[in-house]
Every structure is written in structure tokens, then in C-alpha cells.
Amino acid sequence: VNTRDHPLRVDAVIIGTGQAAPALAAALAQHGERVVVFEGGALGGSCVNVGCTPTKTLRKSARVAHLVARAAEFGVHTGTVHIDFAAAMDRTAAVVEASRAGLTRWIEGTDGVTVVREWAALAGRDGAQFVVQGDHTTVVAPRVYLNPGTRPFVPPIPGLADVPVLTNENVMALRERPEHLVILGGSYIGLELGQIFRRLGSAVTIVEAAPAVAAREDEDTSVRIADMLRAEGIALLTDTQVERVASHDEIARATLSIALQVRDQSTDAVQELRASHVLAATGRLPNTERLGLASVGVAVDDRGFIPVNGRLETSVPGIWALGDVNRRGAFTHTSYQDHEIVLANHLGGARTADDRISTYAMFTDPPLGRVGMSERDARAQMERGRRFLTASHEMQFVSRAKEEGETTGVIKVLVDADTHRFVGATLLGIGADEIVQVIGAMIAADAPYEVLRDALPVHPTVTEFFPTILGKLKPLT
Numbered sequence: 001v002n003t004r005d006h007p008l009r010v011d012a013v014i015i016g017t018g019q020a021a022p023a024l025a026a027a028l029a030q031h032g033e034r035v036v037v038f039e040g041g042a043l044g045g046s047c048v049n050v051g052c053t054p055t056k057t058l059r060k061s062a063r064v065a066h067l068v069a070r071a072a073e074f075g076v077h078t079g080t081v082h083i084d085f086a087a088a089m090d091r092t093a094a095v096v097e098a099s100r101a102g103l104t105r106w107i108e109g110t111d112g113v114t115v116v117r118e119w120a121a122l123a124g125r126d127g128a129q130f131v132v133q134g135d136h137t138t139v140v141a142p143r144v145y146l147n148p149g150t151r152p153f154v155p156p157i158p159g160l161a162d163v164p165v166l167t168n169e170n171v172m173a174l175r176e177r178p179e180h181l182v183i184l185g186g187s188y189i190g191l192e193l194g195q196i197f198r199r200l201g202s203a204v205t206i207v208e209a210a211p212a213v214a215a216r217e218d219e220d221t222s223v224r225i226a227d228m229l230r231a232e233g234i235a236l237l238t239d240t241q242v243e244r245v246a247s248h249d250e251i252a253r254a255t256l257s258i259a260l261q262v263r264d265q266s267t268d269a270v271q272e273l274r275a276s277h278v279l280a281a282t283g284r285l286p287n288t289e290r291l292g293l294a295s296v297g298v299a300v301d302d303r304g305f306i307p308v309n310g311r312l313e314t315s316v317p318g319i320w321a322l323g324d325v326n327r328r329g330a331f332t333h334t335s336y337q338d339h340e341i342v343l344a345n346h347l348g349g350a351r352t353a354d355d356r357i358s359t360y361a362m363f364t365d366p367p368l369g370r371v372g373m374s375e376r377d378a379r380a381q382m383e384r385g386r387r388f389l390t391a392s393h394e395m396q397f398v399s400r401a402k403e404e405g406e407t408t409g410v411i412k413v414l415v416d417a418d419t420h421r422f423v424g425a426t427l428l429g430i431g432a433d434e435i436v437q438v439i440g441a442m443i444a445a446d447a448p449y450e451v452l453r454d455a456l457p458v459h460p461t462v463t464e465f466f467p468t469i470l471g472k473l474k475p476l477t
């Protein structure tokens with residue numbers, strides 16, 4: 001046991017094994033450093049355990065169920081289809097377990113890296129170095145990297161705390177299919193999970209307080225997403241507040257034992273929803289309050305996130321914040337890239353997150369792929385004199401989409417009218433999560449759109465339509 005009087009002295013401490021930590025620890029160790037990594041929960045953080053990996057795994061079961069239900073359209077007759085919900089969940093658990101086990105083997109087996117399975121916090125200074133205090137272990141180091149991630153925010157709705165609320169952290173433990181799943185929050189996580197559970201056979205209602213689902217997207221994109229989900233039988237209540245939640249004791253043995261009183265904010269109409277399960281997908285809170293940040297003076301913002309500069313340095317030299325807590329992105333790929341930035345700079349480079357282009361996907365089926373500006377962003381910039389070109393193409397006119405029988409969606413691109421550089425793209429449709437990265441690469445290469453317009457595509461793919469689309473560019477008005 002290392003005490004405050006006899007601490008372990010190393011070159012760097014990492015708190016939290018989010019998506020930046022393992023790769024950073026391994027790379028620093030490869031450069032000869034001794035690194036301690038603290039993890040109080042499950043190794044691998046949200047993505048591996050309760051985020052990307054389980055949702056994208058279960059999504060496949062949902063997609064198979066969806067395709068089987070459509071099989072006759074493709075000339076395939078399957079007979080009676082039975083969805084084994086527990087088996088789908090077990091498959092998900094097995095993929096998560098394998099992923100976590102692989103990560104654990106790698107990081108615990110890396111020479112120079114010591115993984116300490118304890119919650120940890122900064123606990124002041126030892127001279128010019130920082131003291132990090134775990135449950136039992138004390139470590140002193142000149143550099144500390146914070147990668148503690150976020151957790152689900154459950155809104156303070158009267159009665160909600162008295163019913164068993166699901167979040168992304170416990171929903172994958174279900175082995176019985178919810179009869180009626182009510183999801184609070186119609187943003188990316190709520191929409192992904194809603195479609196998955198609907199396809200696995202649950203009735204699903206999504207309640208969203210904003211006037212649209214995926215409200216950060218352009219209005220036409222939100223409408224398309226809503227139409228697509230409603231067509232699968234998901235009830236979407238937008239502009240709707242949950243006022244009260246109650247568990248009906250008298251019907252406790254009935255499956256629909258949770259009552260939610262909801263109010264439509266535009267009409268003021270009140271209705272009661274009866275749910276078997278309620279899942280909160282209403283935002284995330286940073287895991288920073290127990291990090292001992294005040295003991296060394298690391299500043300946080302009013303929501304508890306840790307402001308950083310482009311080099312991801314906090315207000316205290318020698319302490320960096322990586323991943324979702326620095327608000328430079330809320331994705332695995334942004335967290336992973338954070339490790340590349342701090343590592344490159346540690347080794348004498350000059351990388352920054354300031355030039356990061358927002359890039360992400362929402363893994364509904366079909367997915368939404370997004371890079372750079374939305375049309376709303378572009379219009380805001382037009383007020384400051386910028387000019388843009390835009391073009392769009394409906395998926396129903398894409399031959400590959402027709403061949404696949406998956407014609408939902410649209411491709412929209414935005415180009416700077418003066419520089420001819422892409423500034424953004426929104427793709428909703430088959431393969432959009434992959435295809436959008438073509439535009440991301442064009443932006444990263446700082447190449448004019450004509451390069452893509454004149455490049456040779458493969459037929460039949462969705463990507464082959466970029467030259468056609470770029471031939472239709474018109475000023476954004």
C-alpha cells in the first residue's frame with residue numbers, strides 16, 4: 001500500500017479509462033515513462049461497457065429482425081419469426097465482454113503501465129508535482145491526465161425517482177422485452193435505442209420537450225428522421241413535457257405499471273401514458289465533482305465540465321482534460337483524438353483541437369452521417385457576409401439504394417462559394433455513417449470540391465453520386 005508519506009512516484013497519472021486513456025498510457029509507456037492509470041468502474045469506460053459497443057451490437061439484432069420482417073419483399077419466405085430478446089441481449093453482453101477483456105489484457109499487459117482499480121482524486125501538491133489519491137493508493141507525478149467521462153442525467157421529474165428508471169447504464173441488463181418502453185429524450189441516444197427496441201418487438205414512445213427530435217439538426221433532417229421512425233410504429237411526442245410519474249401499486253403486478261402524465265406544450269393537452277419501462281436519455285453529466293479539482297485549482301465551468309485550450313491543457317499547467325469532460329466533442333473518436341493531440345504535443349509537436357471539424361453519426365437505421373456545418377450554421381454565417389453553395393440528392397434516386405430496397409434519406413452538401421472548399425454535409429441513408437467521411441477527408445485535405453467532382457467513383461455505390469450532386473451546386477439563399 002502506498003501512503004501519502006510513501007507514495008508511488010511515476011511520470012504520469014491518468015484518471016479514468018475513457019477512450020483517450022488506454023492508448024495514451026500505452027504510448028507514454030512505449031516512450032519509456034512509468035504511468036499509473038486509475039479506474040474505479042469498468043475498464044474501457046462508457047463506450048465499451050454501456051455506450052457504443054452494446055448499442056451498435058444490439059442494433060444488429062434489431063436490423064436482422066427488421067430485414068426478416070421484410071423478407072417477403074425480397075422473395076424470401078421465412079415462416080413464423082420469433083425474436084429471442086434474451087438471446088439478443090446475451091449476444092450483446094458477449095461482444096461487450098470480449099471487447100473489455102481484450103482491452104484489459106492489452107493495457108494490464110503493457111510494460112510501464114500500472115492499472116489501479118480504484119476511484120481517484122487530485123489531493124493537492126507535493127512540491128511542483130501533483131498528488132493523486134486513490135481509495136488505497138497514493139501516487140505523485142508531474143503530469144496528470146483526466147479522462148473521467150460522463151454519466152446519464154436523470155431529470156428531476158416528480159415521481160421519477162420512485163420508479164425503476166432505465167438509463168444506458170442498466171438497460172442492457174434486461175432479459176425480458178419491455179412491453180411498452182417510454183423513452184425520455186429524443187436526441188441521438190434516445191432515437192437509437194427507441195428504434196432498436198421497437199424492432200425487437202417492444203411498443204416504444206419517445207417524449208421530447210423540444211419541438212423536434214434530433215433538434216440540433218436542420219429542421220428538414222429532423223422531420224425526415226421523425227417520419228422514418230414513425231413509419232416503423234414508434235410514437236414520437238415532441239414539444240411535450242413529462243409532468244409527473246407514478247407507479248401504480250394497485251396494478252403493480254400488471255406489466256404497464258408506470259403512469260406518466262405528459263403535457264403537449266403547444267396545445268396544453270394532457271394525457272397519461274402507461275409504460276412497462278421508462279428510460280431516461282436526457283443528457284449527460286460530467287464526472288468531475290469527486291476529482292478533487294479544487295485541491296490544485298483546476299477550473300470548471302458552470303456545468304462542471306473542464307475548460308481547456310486547443311492543446312487540451314486545463315487552467316493548471318501539467319494537468320490535461322481529455323474526452324467528453326472537455327466539451328471539445330462527446331464521442332469516442334473525439335476522445336481518442338484527444339490522446340493523439342496531447343501525445344503529439346508531449347513529443348514536441350504542435351497539434352490542436354481548435355481546428356477540429358465536428359464529425360459524427362447517429363446510428364439509427366438508416367444512419368445519419370454529419371460533418372461540419374449544418375444549413376442552419378451556414379445561414380448564421382451568411383449574416384456575416386459568407387456565401388455558400390449547396391446541393392442535395394434524394395436517396396430514392398440513388399441506384400444502389402433502390403437495388404438494396406433502402407431508399408429513405410437524402411444527401412446534402414455545403415461548399416464555401418469563394419474557396420470552393422466543403423464546409424459541411426448531412427447524409428441520411430444507407431451507408432451514411434461511412435460515406436460522410438469522404439467529405440470529412442476532403443475538408444481535412446483542404447481540397448476544392450472539384451477534386452471529388454472529377455474523381456472516378458465505383459458503381460453502384462452511394463458515393464458515386466457525389467459528382468452528380470456537385471454538378472447541381474446552387475447558391476444557398
Ligand SMILES: Cc1cc2nc3c(=O)[nH]c(=O)nc-3n(C[C@H](O)[C@H](O)[C@H](O)COP(=O)(O)OP(=O)(O)OC[C@H]3O[C@@H](n4cnc5c(N)ncnc54)[C@H](O)[C@@H]3O)c2cc1C
Pocket residue numbers: 015016017018019020038039040041042043044045046047048050051052053055056118119120121147148149150168189287290291322323324325330331332333335363
Ligand atoms: C448509449 C450511448 C451510445 C453511444 N454511442 C456512441 C457511438 O456510437 N459513437 C461514438 O463516437 N460515441 C458514442 N457514445 C459516446 C461515447 O461513449 C463517449 O463519447 C466516449 O466513451 C468517450 O468518453 P470519455 O473518454 O470521455 O470517457 P468514458 O468513456 O465516459 O469513461 C470514463 C471512465 O472514467 C472512469 N472514472 C470516472 N471518474 C473516475 C475517478 N474519479 N477515478 C477513477 N475512474 C474514474 C469511469 O468509471 C469511466 O470508466 C455513446 C454514449 C452512450 C451513452
